[in-house]
Amino acid sequence: MRRARDRLDRLTKPQGSLGVLEDLAERLAGITGSPLPRLGDRAVVVMAADHGVAAEGVSAYPQEVTAQMVRNFVQGGAAICVLARQAGARVTVVDMGVREPTAAHGVVERRIRAGTGNIARGPAMTREEAVAALETGIEIARMEIARGATLLATGDMGIGNTTAASAVTAAISGQPVAAVVGRGTGIPDGRLALKVRVVEEALRVNRPDPGDPVDVLAKVGGLEIGGLAGLILGAAAARVPVLVDGFIAGAAALLAARLAPAAVPYMLASHLSEEPGHAVQLRLLGLEPLLRLRMRLGEGTGAALAMHLVEAATRVLAEMATFESAGVSTRLEPPAGDRTAGEGASSTPRTPS
Known part of the structure; x- marks a missing residue:
C-alpha cells in the first residue's frame, strides 16, 4: 500500500486530486499484495x-x-x-x-x-x-x-x-x-x-x-x-x-x-x-x-x-505517467525564507499552467 501511494503521489496530477479513486487503488494494492493490482x-x-x-x-x-x-x-x-x-x-x-x-x-x-x-x-x-x-x-x-x-x-x-x-x-x-x-x-x-x-x-x-x-x-x-x-x-x-x-x-x-x-x-x-x-x-x-x-x-x-x-482505480495506478516519465515539472517549492509563499503553498499550482 505504501508503494502504491508513493506512485499515486508521483502521477501527473495534484496529489490526492482523484480522491476516492486513489484511496481505492491503495486499498486494492493491500488486498491483493501487489503495488500494481490489475483486474481480470x-x-x-x-x-x-x-x-x-x-x-x-x-x-x-x-x-x-x-x-x-x-x-x-x-x-x-x-x-x-x-x-x-x-x-x-x-x-x-x-x-x-x-x-x-x-x-x-x-x-x-x-x-x-x-x-x-x-x-x-x-x-x-x-x-x-x-x-x-x-x-x-x-x-x-x-x-x-x-x-x-x-x-x-x-x-x-x-x-x-x-x-x-x-x-x-x-x-x-x-x-x-x-x-x-x-x-x-x-x-x-x-x-x-x-x-x-x-x-x-x-x-x-x-x-x-x-x-x-x-x-x-x-x-x-x-x-x-x-x-x-x-x-x-x-x-x-x-x-x-x-x-x-x-x-x-x-x-x-x-x-x-x-x-x-x-x-x-x-x-x-x-x-x-x-x-x-x-x-x-x-x-x-x-x-x-x-x-x-x-x-x-x-x-x-x-x-x-x-x-x-x-x-x-487500477488503471489510473498502472497506466498514468509519472512526472518523471512524462517530463512534466513538479509543484513549485516556495523560495527559502519566503514566509508568504510558504503560508500560501496550498493554493500554489502543483502542475504548470
Whole structure:
C-alpha cells in the first residue's frame, strides 16, 4: 500500500486530486499484495433462497417470485444480468434454498433446505444448517476464484429477505427495529408497520445472541445471507476483493465481520441502499459506499456498477505517467525564507499552467 501511494503521489496530477479513486487503488494494492493490482476475470454471485416469514405478509410479491426470478437470472433477463454484461462480469446463480426447486439449466444447486422457517414463530434454521450455509459460501468463493475470478460481487434473491436482514441487523447493532426496517419491495405504510412488528416478534421469540453470529444467522437469518457471508470470508481468505452490494449483502457482511474481523478490509462497499438499515450496517463495518444512486433492488446491481470504479482505480495506478516519465515539472517549492509563499503553498499550482 505504501508503494502504491508513493506512485499515486508521483502521477501527473495534484496529489490526492482523484480522491476516492486513489484511496481505492491503495486499498486494492493491500488486498491483493501487489503495488500494481490489475483486474481480470470478475463474477457476481447471486444466492437465492426463500423465507418462511413471507407468510406474514411482509412483501409486496408472492413467494413464487423467488423461483421465477432465478429462471430469469439464468436466462439473462434480470437487471443484474444487464449490468454485469456491461461490466464484463459473469453471473453465477446459486440455489441455497428456494422453496420449489427450479430445475433451471445453469443454476448451481446447493440447496440446504426448502426455505427457512417463519422467524416470527421460531428459528429460521438449525445451527448445523447455518454452518452449512456459511461453508457453502466459502466453497462457491473458492470455485469462482479457481475459475479465475480476481473480483467477486455479492448478489441476492429471496422474497422476504429484507425482513430477515432487518432482524440480523437489529440483533447485531442493538438499534431499534423501526430504525433498520425499510420498504423492501415497495410496501405501503400499513404493511411497513406490520413488518416492524414481525421483526420485533422474531427477536422476542428467538432471542438471538449478538455475540454469536452463527446463532443470529440460525435464529433470524436466511440461507442466502449465510451463503453470502461465507462468500465474503472465502474471498478475504484468498486475498480477492469482494464488492458488497446493498442491504441483504450488508447483513451478510456484518455476520462475516463478527466471525472474522480481519475480513473487513477485503470488503468494498459498492453503494448506499435506500433501505435505512444499510447505513447502520456500513457504520458498524466502517465502510464508505462508492456510489449513492437511491437504489434498493439488490441482485448485486450496485456492486456491478461499482466494478467500473474498481477497474478505473487500477488503471489510473498502472497506466498514468509519472512526472518523471512524462517530463512534466513538479509543484513549485516556495523560495527559502519566503514566509508568504510558504503560508500560501496550498493554493500554489502543483502542475504548470
